[in-house]
Amino acid sequence: MGVKGVKVKLDELETAIGRFKGLEISIGRVVEEIPEEPIGPTPFPSIADLRDWDLKLLRRYRPFYMPFCDLCCLCTFGKCDLTQGKRGACGLDMAAQQSRIVLLACCIGAATHIGHARHLVEHLIEKYGRETPINIGEDAVEIDMPVTTLVTGVKPKTLGDLEMVLDYCEEQLTHLLSCCHTGMEGNNLDFESKVFHAGMIDQIGMEIADAAQISAYGFPRADPEAPFTEIGWGVVDTSKPVILVIGHNVPPAVEIVNYLIDHQLYGQVEVAGICCTAHDITRYNAGAKIIGPISWQLRFVRSGIPDVIVVDEQCIRTNLITEAMKIGAPFIAASEKCCHGLPDRTHDDPDAIVEDLVSGKAPGALILDPDKVGEVAVRVAMEIAPKRRKSGILPSREEVVEWAKRCRRCLECRRACPNDLPIPEALEKAAKGDLSALEALYEDCIGCVRCESACPQGIPIHSLIASAARERMASERFKIRVGRGAVQDVEIRRVGGPIVLGEIPGVVALVGCANYPRGGIEVAEIAEEFARRNYIVVATGCAAMSMAMVKDEEGQTIYEKYPGVFDAGGVLNIGSCVSNPHIAGAAIKIARIFAKRNLRANYEEIADYILNRVGAVGVAWGAMSQKAASIASGFWRLGVPVIVGPHGMKYRRMLLGRREREEDWYVYDARTGDRVYVGPAPEHLFYAAETKEEAMVMIAKLVMRPSDTTKGRAIKLTHWIDLHKRFYGRLPDDLHLYVRRKADIPITMRDEIMKFLEEKGWQERPIPDPTLLKRLIRG
Amino acid sequence: MRGESWQTAEIPGPKKAHVITDPRIVASLIKRSSRPILVVGGEADEAVVNYAIELSKAVGMPIAATPSTLKAFAERGFKDAHPFSAVEIGERLRDPDWEGLDGSGQYDLALFMGFKYYVSWLILSGLKHFAKRGEGYLTTVSLDPYYQPHASWSLPNLTRERWEENIKGLLHHLGR
Known part of the structure; x- marks a missing residue:
């Protein structure tokens, strides 16, 4: 580590490597750690620095707004009726209002992750020290925080280094939120650009949170062989005291496990979780168990099985304390963000808190000290369990x-x-x-x-x-690998070429919440379909849990059937919500490791690379939350399309390409500078499917990229056509748009496809070295 | 007659669909339309597909069908069903400059059936607000058995039996 505390602040700097605006870097603190790579054009970008890139995307992928409400009721001018071209008292029209609401949602989502990261980093610094090294993959990972490095240009080395990056995130978030105020931004596309910015900032916040907890808590470090744990209602040993942890911010749950270990009680108490805290506590200790996704909260609580309920933050059912009271289970709130009306007992003697909770004098307590939560939760569970009837309130x-x-x-x-x-x-x-x-x-x-x-x-x-x-x-008892965290560099080296060339047909990321249209089984079916076809299937959050909650005829879950390696046919539980940037990071590292592109502050070039070359698709089949919205928007700006289930339409706008609008699908050939038609690949940036079959066909379609080799495109076409015929009963009507050369045509389908192409008047066309950025033309 | 959203909380804004109290209203809208289109969604069961085909044949109206229903149309030998997902057809119907399924330009009337309630609720909202047609807006009709407030015209909440009576009545008034 170099000299600390030396800061350079530049309002604007024009150099040979780019234009720097509002740049403030602590030279010698972080930046000089990676002198081998020059800093790119957009370090610590402000809310308008990547606007040109955003507008390029938005010209191709135009918003289709589906207003959830005809009115705006955010100020005292209102309610304003914005129906059919009317403007509000502030002058805003409906398109801008819808994009403004999307921005608000994404700011809420990003703030949630960034606030989570801030609390986590503060706690871990206090507990483990500022100099605790960032280590998410031992020697297997050189670029620990690819999103952070890509966006800001810095490469944090210690927990302490994360604070300055969080400062940046919080500053950006404040600016973004201010744009939602009455009388600020007025153009829907500019709102959309800011939505992308919120998503990008959110990715950094999540990356910080996960890097910090992996580093300090020793979660699996990019481990393809991460251990198995159990998931499902039936995995809990109800003869033992049961502590149920719910939420996303894991320190209280960690301290419960630590208390059990430190007091030789480990194994005598069941620690089981719901939602992402469950993911993260099993990453800390695979002896902990997962009950299921967020939708399992009430049904499990009402069973009466939990003796103590501990909630931290995010996705907690907000009236859970009343449900806990119905089953006589003390309720401990562990985050100042979710106090639930409880008295603050943080500084009280643990004996007094335990006495009040066990005796029923108090239904719950707010305890803002994870260590104290650990002690109180365990002691209360052990004292109260023998006295409670675990029959709950489910009727006979x-x-x-x-x-x-x-x-x-x-x-x-x-x-x-x-x-x-x-x-x-x-x-x-x-x-x-x-x-x-x-x-x-x-x-x-x-x-x-x-x-x-x-x-x-x-x-x-x-x-x-x-x-x-x-x-x-x-009878719900399943096996799931605990979250492995990042993808190793060596894995990227192995698959980077095959992915970019199209020989591994794609990376399918199943993420998000449990607001499924027809149950979690559909997520498992989608995952199985693509794993069987040798795509790489990665998963986080509730989706990663739902995938595990189905067994095949031989009693195996998808995690038992497929390897946890980032390779063709791998099925990876990456981890919790805040682990999502490892998926973005894998795409970014392909550009770095396989293509030798510079990462530092080089967002636009890398996003252009991913959009045109990396066949990755996100699927949030049960997306529900504002966090899911901001997670998706982080992927959009990076050039990764996202498919949501039908409930995802309630995010109120899609980003859709128009395949028949030929002029939208031209790129530069970086070798010659020629403008070349590449077909609608990928066709959409944000798409809602009505059925899982529609989602599967669209996944296979959206992994196609302009840079696919003929061999790679043939493989991708094989899967797309096969799924299309299976579910829709015929060849895709727009198949001719995706066949560039005869060599693209899958051999086994050659006659049928050639006949189809002839009917369409198809002609061969060149395969360029694609880019949307004029400055990357070499010829 | 007052329409009530099938999903109780899906309260619309000031502009709500007219309730179709008699299938002759829809027959009249279709007959007056110069370019109608029928949009069929992913919840279409056998009966909906059969009625959609009958409606299409009655007036030579093309169908934009969610791809997952295409097989059902093909199995019945019906060829005028074109694959568009809900959001894809919604986005195109919004655009006044879209060339249409046959390259002859936009439609002036779009009828919807076979959708999840909230899916067509949202698509119809998008069209209500943004599908400009000259000085006015695209006329939309919901033929599902639920009141859709964002349509221009919608059937009310109906039992399956009453819904079938309405669709059969519509076909009758279209000469089928």
């Missing part, structure tokens, strides 16, 4: 029938259900003693419990569904 079979008889068929439950589930019909059957229809709802139920809020009879519908599926839930 007889009680289900009695409740069902109260149904008046008003349909309000169904009209409140996001998936329009036939609840009234199921209740009608249940009233006659047949619970099969209620049980059948279990898989498709996303656990939102709007049905109960809507029911005028007060029927606990969600509990009825869970009760009807009780045996099925108890």
